[in-house]
Amino acid sequence: MKKIIESSKKVWIKTFGCQMNYHDTERILSNLSELNYELSKNIEEADLILFNTCAIRDLANSKFYSSLGEVKVLKKRENKSVIVGVGGCVAQIEGNDLIKKYKHLDFAFGTDQIDNINKMVERVQNGDSKFIYDSYDPSQDYSIETKIINKSPQAFVNIIKGCNNFCTYCIVPFSRGREKSRRSSEILSDIKNLIATGVQEVTLLGQNVNAFGKENNERFSDLLLAVNDLIGLKRLRYTTSHPYFISDDLIKAHSTCDKLSDHLHLPVQSGSDSVLKRMGRRYTSSHYLEILEKIREANPRIVITSDIIVGFPNETENEFLETISLLEKARFDSIYSYKFSPRPGTVAEKIVDELLMSEKSKRLQTVQQIQEKIQVEIRSSFVGSKATLLVEGAGRMRGVKKWKGRSSCNRLIHFVPPSENDDFLGKWVDVEVLSATPFSCQGSLIGLTC
DSSP states (O other): OOHHHHHHHHEEEEOOOOOHHHHHHHHHHHHHHGTTTEEOOGGGGGGGEEEEEEOHHHHHHHHHHHHHHHHHHHHHHOTOOOOOEEHHHHHHHHHHHHHHTTOOEEEETTTTTTGGGHHHHHHHHTTTSSEEEEEOOOOOOOOOOOOOOEEEEEEEEEEOOOOSSTTTTTHHHHEEEEHHEEEEEHHHHHHHHHHTTTOOEEEEEEETTTTTTGTTTTOOHHHHHHTOOOOOOEEEEEEEEOGGGGOHHHHHHHHOTBBBOOOEEEEOBOOOOOHHHHHOOOOOHHHHHHHHHHHHHTTTOEEEEEEEEETTTTTOOHHHHHHHHHHHHHHSSSSEEEEOOOOTSSSSGGGOSSSSSHHHHHHHHHHHHHHHHHHHHHTTTTTTTTEEEEEEEEEEEEEEEEEEEOTTOOOOEEEESSSSTOEEEEEEEEEEEEEEEEOOEEEEEEEEEE
């Protein structure tokens, strides 16, 4: 008897937040492929609609809730049998409330339940609904395999999950749990397998990536050295770091690892020591600037990016000006900047804040204006230099087809191909930078990298 092959089904998924969430989405899609689900860009043809959520910022939250509300109308109009699920940090924290409030939501799942997605979908297909999977992984050893479904030469590899810092404004310890590191041997084996499938650039991920290995008596710097030695890997990145865990051996790795990118994202959050103390960050502004000096001495080519929060509860004018002072001294290549937004369950949420929202908005605008001027000055010196890119994709700018990729220092560079039909996706190319804005650069193709 011939085996009946079930026709493929469509899954549409919206991802909010950080690289870790996009990594989780890859795992979700890889698992669902075992149930014959294919990714669709059209939500109206989907048999399964999923949201992978972020609870860190108000903006991501608002976008998610708006999208989830719109799905109610879609489900009623188009297909009553479509399955709707919510995962990620919001589901971890608010899953029970979501299930009760949104009648069209079938299930919710937390950050440690990614690999149970098939079981959840099958439960709904078998008539069950309105349930939540939100328990944390009880095992002592953290062990996963990196799963990807695309054929990209780039891959995210999670090496540590959770966070033990409990910064007073941050919800990560509640949404991702406590720190757990994978074993270096498993990570290296994982990356070797990825290289065998064509991956050439790897980004090591963690909420506090440079705290890796403490419970296993391993060091992050040693892992970087070992990954750097893997044959077939061409570029190595990592994110996100905490300044408190930047060690001398890690700084040294930035001078000895030839595949390690010339870029470090190091969130400072504030330039005021009193605000940093209230945030629970465990370093001072002078300590942070000393770290930058050491890293730049170890690797003069490196560029530093950062995060800034303005309007922390009751931030004074002088405290804000201290952040401006640090901004001008640090000379970041770019920043992510935000107005403080209280997160449920955190210490900062309970602080009575007398600082007006209008003042917070004004301060954010000031930070962004000053940083843009800094970026203009920094990026202008990039013009005339040469960079090697791993080409990530193409698009049209004013009707002209352009390919794009990121330099070792993580700057986005566009270039025009010799011919519209040329395909550079996944290839390494050398370009000369012709012009630069605060946010991207235009380049001229030199040729394929030797």
